[in-house]
Amino acid sequence: xxxxxxxxxxxxxxxxxxxxxxxxxxxxxxxxxxxxxxxxxxxxxxxxxxxxxxxxxxxxxxxxxxxxxxxxxxxxxxxxxxxxxxxxxxxxxxxxxxxxxxxxxxxxxxxxxxxxxxxxxxxxxxxxxxxxxxxxxxxxxxxxxxxxxxxxxxxxxxxxxxxxxxxxxxxxxxxxxxxxxxxxxxxxxxxxxxxxxxxxxxxxxxxxxxxxxxxxxxxxxxxxxxxxxxxxxxxxxxxxxxxxxxxxxxxxxxxxxxxxxxxxxxxxxxxxxxxxxxxxxxxxxxxxxxxxxxxxxxxxxxxxxxx
Amino acid sequence: xxxxxxxxxxxxxxxxxxxxxxxxxxxxxxxxxxxxxxxxxxxxxxxxxxxxxxxxxxxxxxxxxxxxxxxxxxxxxxxxxxxxxxxxxxxxxxxxxxxxxxxxxxxxxxxxxxxxxxxxxxxxxxxxxxxxxxxxxxxxxxxxxxxxxxxxxxxxxxxxxxxxxxxxxxxxxxxxxxxxxxxxxxxxxxxxxxxxxxxxxxxxxxxxxxxxxxxxxxxxxx
Numbered sequence: 001x002x003x004x005x006x007x008x009x010x011x012x013x014x015x016x017x018x019x020x021x022x023x024x025x026x027x028x029x030x031x032x033x034x035x036x037x038x039x040x041x042x043x044x045x046x047x048x049x050x051x052x053x054x055x056x057x058x059x060x061x062x063x064x065x066x067x068x069x070x071x072x073x074x075x076x077x078x079x080x081x082x083x084x085x086x087x088x089x090x091x092x093x094x095x096x097x098x099x100x101x102x103x104x105x106x107x108x109x110x111x112x113x114x115x116x117x118x119x120x121x122x123x124x125x126x127x128x129x130x131x132x133x134x135x136x137x138x139x140x141x142x143x144x145x146x147x148x149x150x151x152x153x154x155x156x157x158x159x160x161x162x163x164x165x166x167x168x169x170x171x172x173x174x175x176x177x178x179x180x181x182x183x184x185x186x187x188x189x190x191x192x193x194x195x196x197x198x199x200x201x202x203x204x205x206x207x208x209x210x211x212x213x214x215x216x217x218x219x220x221x222x223x224x225x226x227x228x229x230x231x232x233x234x235x236x237x238x239x240x241x242x243x244x245x246x247x248x249x250x251x252x253x254x255x256x257x258x259x260x261x262x263x264x265x266x267x268x269x270x271x272x273x274x275x276x277x278x279x280x281x282x283x284x285x286x287x288x289x290x291x292x293x294x295x296x297x298x299x300x301x302x303x304x305x306x307x
Numbered sequence: 308x309x310x311x312x313x314x315x316x317x318x319x320x321x322x323x324x325x326x327x328x329x330x331x332x333x334x335x336x337x338x339x340x341x342x343x344x345x346x347x348x349x350x351x352x353x354x355x356x357x358x359x360x361x362x363x364x365x366x367x368x369x370x371x372x373x374x375x376x377x378x379x380x381x382x383x384x385x386x387x388x389x390x391x392x393x394x395x396x397x398x399x400x401x402x403x404x405x406x407x408x409x410x411x412x413x414x415x416x417x418x419x420x421x422x423x424x425x426x427x428x429x430x431x432x433x434x435x436x437x438x439x440x441x442x443x444x445x446x447x448x449x450x451x452x453x454x455x456x457x458x459x460x461x462x463x464x465x466x467x468x469x470x471x472x473x474x475x476x477x478x479x480x481x482x483x484x485x486x487x488x489x490x491x492x493x494x495x496x497x498x499x500x501x502x503x504x505x506x507x508x509x510x511x512x513x514x515x516x517x518x519x520x521x522x523x524x525x526x527x528x529x
Binding site: 161165 | 459460461462463464465466467468469470471472473476477478483486489502503505506507508509511
């Protein structure tokens, strides 16, 4: 164990891990986070807090992490390199560790063009792979990026994302290998709808032996409706929603579509659970956190092991 | 070259509103090539401004000049003889030229163009960005395609998860810079050796982040 992370402990024990995510509010109301937290109690091993996802301004990931930490969760602080230079990044890493945060997810972040402040400047002093290198250097070498020593290293379990559905497909496993070489310890994938493509990617990952070097958590997001499925397919970058899935949702009456979406999600979890190299599942129920418990229950993932 | 586009005529009229006698100065270098601030554009803009001001009932006197370069004191000095007879210089060179005019003359130098980027022609009437002048070129490592400029996030270890069918997540009209790099490395037979390498964290101090930049060539200095 390199850190005090509950997620690391569960993954190291060989148990199939369950994580979920919590999107902070567009306001200063801590109760929004607490309410979302209540819905996830005893359902997940760790919970991600997004960092101004889709470049929309929200309460900061670190402060939301602290609110969940106070409720007994093991939060995963998402950090994008879009909004911070290396000075702010290293500072926030130290601050997070000092507040008892045990996990970080290193991301480049959606371009601000998608968000609510498309007029802003972006930073991109470093990229997501280099953010992994940064955390690892600070934690294991006890040094800042300028090679100066730091006094107490931040003991963070290092995560990153992988998107098997982005192009070009043939480099997707190679790019994961770069993240592994940089020092990543767990991966949460983009939401899986195209199981065939995910399986093909996992085969490459296993062939390269990467599954033995990094814990891979398969990402799933339940579809609420045909409308959401179409939106994800057409408007969310790097998302692959096959037509047969949309047809399946269209095949049930409108009021039953969300149930069908949950059923698809549960089936997806059961399928990925059988794949070699998949060590857990990351359930991203976007503004639908109340369904995570049901999904985990129906997929046979409850109760969670004691950490 | 440095590319630029002419500002909307309404904005230029607003900028020159206080003046009745101006010099309209073009440049024969980059902005002439990208058809924004050369001799032809000087003539065209001068006549458009005269007509607009005439219809507003307040005529403007415009002296048209097109210098060889506005980024060189030698040429900028060529309007010295008559500059004092005018109230302002409307420069349609790039931002460099406008600033040279401002440094050399006591009357206001105002811009008629929006300076855009370092790039080149794609086809007749289309220009695209190629270089951000980061001061530490890595093109030998990336198949001659710049990740800093061509990737919308300037990722050195790309492509990100938003690359789809060769296009960037920002806009389907933008090609994914990293898809281009990968294709090119494959063509050159360098993909295997280069792609797996981790690109180290970049030193941006040679870019504008290091403060105002200056090149001093001692061997040429007088």
